[in-house]
Amino acid sequence: MEYGISYGLAFVLFAGPYGVFLYQVVYRTSVYLLRKIKNEKRSDSVIDTLYNIGAFTLSNVAGYYLFYAFIPYFTPFPFGFWLLILLLNGITMYISDLTLIILLYLEKSIQTRQAAWAFLKDRSILDLWKTGFTNALLFVFLIEGRWESLIALFMLNYIVSRSFVLKSQNMQDKLERNQFEEMAYTDFLTGARNRAFMDKQMGQPKLYDAPFGVVVCDIDQFKKVNDTFNHAVGDTVIIHFAKLLQNHLEKDDCLFRTGGEEFTLFIRNRNYDGVKELVESLRLDVERSFVEAEFKGELQHISYTASFGLFYKRFTDHTSIEKGHTYADDLLFDSKRTGRNRVTAEDGS
Structure with missing residues (x-):
């Protein structure tokens, strides 16, 4: 995963349930250790890491069985494969979200239906499409052994995502500068x-x-x-x-x-x-x-x-x-x- 792009669905379709479990263990453990080494403030606990391994493996395995159950019905239609991947990507994402909502409910961090619905609505449709198409391309490249294309896909995703992160950071920095300037030039009592x-x-x-x-x-x-x-x-x-x-x-x-x-x-x-x-x-x-x-x-x-x-x-x-x-x-x-x-x-x- 790079900056919000999850490759779990492509890996589970290619390597199966055990393969995606191994992928999640390696990936989540690596992220945990890397953050510990860097002493990042946002450092996941062992419990968080285990939850991420379990939740994403569960949702990806569900996507695996749904894909092979429904692909015969989608194949006859134009772009059927791509539509199914997009649909399954959304389903697996929401399975992960629902799992997290249940955990947060047990911790009493979420206590109302409105809060749970607000959490689910926070998902961006464009992000779901981006992740779905990425997983579809990755799966095709893995099946066909197109390793150069696969590496190019990773690089493209990294560059685009990194560019978006930097642009968002620059916009945030500019907004904060404007806010500080607004405070410096505004009388706190009257607003004049x-x-x-x-x-x-x-x-x-x-x-x-x-x-x-x-x-x-x-x-x-x-x-x-x-x-x-x-x-x-x-x-x-x-x-x-x-x-x-x-x-x-x-x-x-x-x-x-x-x-x-x-x-x-x-x-x-x-x-x-x-x-x-x-x-x-x-x-x-x-x-x-x-x-x-x-x-x-x-x-x-x-x-x-x-x-x-x-x-x-x-x-x-x-x-x-x-x-x-x-x-x-x-x-x-x-x-x-x-x-x-x-x-x-x-x-x-």
């Missing part, structure tokens, strides 16, 4: 992008094509929320604020958490008046909303407001966007200084 991702986005040439609005905003007098209630309630308010901001943005807009209760927005594909109108609607929605949070066993309804600084301009590079962000932050400070719960905006285009 973080400051590191904002810095990365500032270097994207697509941001230099047209003017857009850089908005810096935060929750007014947020410290009072933490002091009046606790930090868990404060986190709930921050999450609510982030969701409200995100709900107003379009596909090409960006939201970043750039501080404790501070967020930055890149609002694109609008003129200055359109961006200012959107930010004003954000301010009003925050003012009209409230947060439900539990504190000391009671449900609290917490209202809050937010202040905004908007700077609109066509930026040319990473540095100019950084300066625009700083300028928007200064405008946010002006909103705070002049009474909070307001938008201070400037068109620099």
